Amino acid sequence: VATCTTEVEEKCEDETSGYTTNTKCSKWPKEVCSVEKKPVKKYTPITGCTKEPREICAPSGCGFREGEVECYTKTQTVVQDSPKEQCSLEPQRTCKHVTKLVPKLEPTEECVDVPKEVCTRSRTNPRKVKKPVVKKWCYIPTAESGLA
Numbered sequence: 136v137a138t139c140t141t142e143v144e145e146k147c148e149d150e151t152s153g154y155t156t157n158t159k160c161s162k163w164p165k166e167v168c169s170v171e172k173k174p175v176k177k178y179t180p181i182t183g184c185t186k187e188p189r190e191i192c193a194p195s196g197c198g199f200r201e202g203e204v205e206c207y208t209k210t211q212t213v214v215q216d217s218p219k220e221q222c223s224l225e226p227q228r229t230c231k232h233v234t235k236l237v238p239k240l241e242p243t244e245e246c247v248d249v250p251k252e253v254c255t256r257s258r259t260n261p262r263k264v265k266k267p268v269v270k271k272w273c274y275i276p277t278a279e280s281g282l283a
Contacts, residue, residue, distance in 0.1 A: 139168040148234060163231065175220065181213055246273045 147160040251268045274280070 136171050136173055137168050138171070139166055141165070142167050177218055179215070242275055242277070244273055244275055246271055 142165050144163050144165045145160055146163060147158050150157045150159045248269050249272055251270050253266050253268050
């Protein structure tokens with residue numbers, strides 16, 4: 136014998152929007168069942184009519200004539216095997232909604248260090264002096280520039 140009840144299950148998830156995090160809760164109905172075994176006895180009464188011979192003693196030449204129909208109720212105990220019930224458990228598919236987080240991609244600024252050679256003029260012994268100067272180039276990759 137199965138007894139089922141519907142329970143409401145509450146599921147909460149953290150939802151991040153920018154710098155704030157909100158807790159979003161939703162309620163889902165859930166069917167909870169319990170199975171209890173109870174013995175069942177089934178009786179099938181066996182009924183039928185049979186002719187049983189009887190010995191009648193009478194003087195010879197008396198003859199036979201049909202008499203009244205005589206009926207009576209007879210209670211008889213019959214031993215019978217009780218039926219065995221056989222059950223098998225079959226898997227049942229249950230489906231529910233699941234919320235998954237999906238990554239959101241945004242372009243970020245990329246910087247590249249480009250070395251540059253700088254020359255200066257001096258009055259005494261003019262010669263090339265290498266002074267490493269690093270210039271920072273920043274850009275946002277787009278489809279228009281061909282870098283995205």
